[in-house]
Amino acid sequence: MRGRSRGSGSFPPAINTKAWFIAAILAIGFSDSRSAMSIWKSAHGGVFSMAIRANGEFFQPPVQPICAQPTMWLAALSHPIVCLVRKLELLVALLVFVMAACFFIEMSIVKPPSKEVIRGLFVPSLSGPGATGDTIALLGALVMPHNLFLHSALVLSRNTPSSVKGIKDACRFFLFESGIALFVALTINICIVSVSGIICKNSAVVYGVALLACGTSSTITGTYAGQYVMQGFLDINVKQWLRNLMTRSIAIVPSLVVAIIGGSSGAGRLIIMASMILSFELPFALIPLLKFSSSSNKMGENKNSIYIIGFSWILGFIVIGINIYFLSSKLVGWILHNSLPIYANVLICIIVVPLMLLYISAVIYLTFRKDTVKFASRGELQMILSFELPFALIPLLKFSSSSNKMGENKNSIYIIGFSWILGFIVIGINIYFLSSKLVGWILHNSLPIYANVLICIIVVPLMLLYISAVIYLTFRKDTVKFASRGELQMILSFELPFALIPLLKFSSSSNKMGENKNSIYIIGFSWILGFIVIGINIYFLSSKLVGWILHNSLPIYANVLICIIVVPLMLLYISAVIYLTFRKDTVKFASRGELQMILSFELPFALIPLLKFSSSSNKMGENKNSIYIIGFSWILGFIVIGINIYFLSSKLVGWILHNSLPIYANVLICIIVVPLMLLYISAVIYLTFRKDTVKFASRGELQVPETDKSKVANDSDNVEHKDQLV
Template sequence: MEHTSLSDVHQSVETNGKSKWKRIFAFLGPAYLVSVGYMDPGNWATDLAGGSQYGYKLLWVLLMSNLMALLLQSLAARLGIVRGRDLAQANRETYPPAVNFVLYLLAEIAIAATDLAEVLGMAIGIQLLTGLPLIWGVSLTILDTFLLLFLQQYGIRKMEAFIIGLVAIVGTSFLIELLLVRPEMNEVVKGFIPTIPDNNALYIAIGIIGATVMPHNLYLHSALVQTRKIKKDNKGIRQAIKMNFIDSTIALNLAFLVNAAILILAAAVFYKSGRTDVAEIQDAHQLLDKLLGNKLAPVLFAVALIAAGQSSTVTGTLAGQIVMEGYLRLRINPWLRRIITRLLAIIPALITILWFGDKEVGALLVFSQVLLSLQLGFAIIPLIHFVSDKKQMGEFAIKPLTRVFSWVVTSLLVYLNLRMVFTEAFNYMSGTGNMAVDALIILACVGFVILLVITIVYPLRQRYRDDAAAGIHHAQVSLGDMEAPSYKRIAMALDFSGRDREIISNAIAHGNEQTEYILIHIVESASAKYSGKESDDLETRRDQEQLDTYITLLKSRGHRAKGVLGFRRRAKEIARIVKEENADFLVLGAHGHKGFKDWLYGETANQVRHHVKIPVLLVQ
């Protein structure tokens, strides 16, 4: 069975419009969803720490990270466009199950670390703007679970427009901040000269890289580009690669400008005034008012922080869906996926606040970004293997020079990660005196290195094996003798809306003269949900009358038909009636609910399909 990435919106955006500008704008969007991960609250902590402690000296790290991000995101987009696979799917089809499971766990850890930064950032923003205690702000962030569900019903383009709007708020806020600060540009330019003053600067630099080049964004981008419907010939693929590179260049440069603005703001306000201890977002907010003497600056700072966190939370959930479906081929309800992801972030945040107090939140933010950096190699190495493989990519495999540059970037990132891991591990071991803990740390470091070696070596030996043709079906396939199925009892679930006509006509189209049609409707009144079959309220009687009307109309056209009312849980009731009536085919309609009911009832079709063992036709 073919598994498509983000199946709900797969190839849902038409790129072959009549107007040239319409074709161009149709491609723009995916990179903006990716770019919010490059300006999320986790970046703020590392940028503030770098700017306040070292002035403009780490600006070059931001620029280098942005160039790395542009290279890697363009490779991820190329993978999705050419092979029609996201990074998680390509890994599943290449690596052994055990390695895949570990890679899946690491990807989930990266997403949890990302969401942790978003939770803390939004909670801090709410606190700064309203004065609400941090612990309550963290608890309230679970409510944004419903935002993604609300946006999803309007399609990918509306979601992209919403994200771009939030990005515009962040960008505008910092543009005004810089106009208020007026940094000395000659000193800013010197910050692009590479230098690492000390080991603490290295730790912050790695944190900046981890906050900028984010592993979950590689999974996300390779899936989002597949929402565009393109011509699968050489010209169409080449155009898609070009347009997505332009999209990435614009979006990531905007993200770089936001990050640079944060670091420059910290350097110009805090470093210059001798406040090199400012690494906390809360401190930065408070000192902006005191040092600038302007009430607008801290308000803009808080608003931008909330917008950054809110935009990142949407893309984080999408990445989680891609990772889970790609590695495990397991699809769960979006609201459940969102709640699980959010709880994984909220729980450590709450524990930190309750146990250590608000003062350790900044350290937790920086640590989350360093944790992200540790996952990078396990996303980048497979990606480079995949886009370098001429057997799978054909003429769209990356050129030798790009390949060399990609491996140099990867080597640099892996070296920095290994250096930091071993430095931190040995520093910790020297102070514990606990042999069991020391042994555990050594085993973890060894495991880290072994997994890196496997991710590098395994695709090299797999690449030339015939059974490693990811996503390519076996050449010799026999369909055998095929006969059109004949259905004797066709069930149809009706919601008494304008869609009923389509449902009934599709059901009849799959039947014949001997077919009997079972019309099902689930009563949704409060009385029906409480009393079930014993319910005799007005809505139940009206629903029965409507069902009888449909049956009479069908019988007048020579069809055999009967009606059955169901009560309480929609999906389970439909499945129960289908089984009791021995139906051999089921026709379902797209639900007619909006808002909260869309969240409540919107997954009926998916749930029914899991509960029945007969063909199901979903009429949109």
């Protein structure tokens, strides 16, 4: 389901905003910082061939700006136009398998004791300083909270059938997909833990490539998780490239500072700290997801089973308990053993303890908060649509029954009467239902009198407003009048000169029409008719305006104001007609000879590919041109090309020698024109001598046996059936 369904549909707006902030910090501030540091470590160790040394010197300050580039490249590669969701999923899967292969190679090089690895896998123990923190960091790195939103949002990109069986099949396939992904992540983490601390020079490059794949995949998923989180909680869509730029910059800058100042140890501590914070923030994504997917109100028949609910909540409480235990024990141990003065410890406790209590309170609130959001049932939605029906039905009836708007196509008297009767019945039922429900509820509820009076004060005006709106729509007089046919024809007559004059001037121009221009008789007759129409229009406008001014009952200042507005518009109309009539035609069309010359220069770019195609045995087979046609055609082609080049060169040289322009102008013209001529000659030579590398399939390769056709059809049906499920 959408992040919005878990967020904005289940919690108040204030809680939504806080939940979005926490999830965005997860996706940007901590996950991306880990990704950036992983990419930089791998860049130093693998990409730039600076092997990770056994003494832990991962970084040198000058390398950092160069190592920051992969995260910025991902900002362009993850643009939805360049890389769609399916391609990104394929890229992430490829990176994960590269990571797994690198760590397995690392294990084969390092060769950790297999018995100890298996015993530590099934008999876990926390021994040594910092073991609990490393365990929490490993949990946060394995189950990144923001990826819970990403996994649930990616369900929307699947073509899931709406039937019950289709949804169950889709849930089963999504379970397999997530299970396989987490199993691969588990094996990778086993390899990481097994080879940690034993990296040697021979395996440094492999380890660097693995870190590069890890950081790059986390960069992609962090960006998309941030978009889905913002879209879900706040219903805000941000362009992908802008989100990539912001998130990558926010993540890279602090990581870069830590890497330069703190060196290898600072970068390592930053990765561990970011992973631990991911584990601490896990309940704020896990608890809403569990409550949403276990709610029969929201999920219906598709809610989690009782076994999944119980097992998930047990695991969730274990994670929460480990986090709280780690925070408490670390704080108490640090307070008891540090060398700070007492007042400093007291001040730290005053700041930190309320934050810990706030964390625990927020987890308890999310866990035990009662779900008050109820989705509307189909019956309730249909009831709401019934109350809104008059606001669509009445305007439709009035419009389709109006002779002013529909003319002869308006509804008949029988359809009008029958429709209005049905409409009033529906409206009456709605009003009766609302009134009876309200009166019945007021009479039989157990609220005190003042509460019922307050409810009536609020609800009764809303009901009266509903009834008033229906009455207004029903009896409102239609004041919009469409122009009649005569008025439209009059407007078209006034606009006629602006289409007629350009047409007459164009069709009478010897420059544009040549021999096909109008004869002198058509020109004279057309212009006479045109001037008659224009004169009638101007006479009509003037006489109407003067007559209306003389005979209306408006005061003098109103008539003067109207004349000030209308007379300039009439003069503008007359000026536009005069301008179109006497405007000199300055546009000169290319003559037939000039067009033929241009076509002659373009001829090689059509002729050479045609000759090469029709003369190729690879493309034409037995139907290719004979040797005589090939030779004759190429000779003619080279003659045409030679004439074109000779004409261009001689014209340019002659014009340069005999014009009256200064020397610098001629030099500038040569600098522009000569490269264009050389480009023309180079293009012709390229088309002529370019080797043909495209091979067409023969008839035998195109033909498929009948048995293979049926097999291909069955395979395509199976693939289509699988695509509908997965």
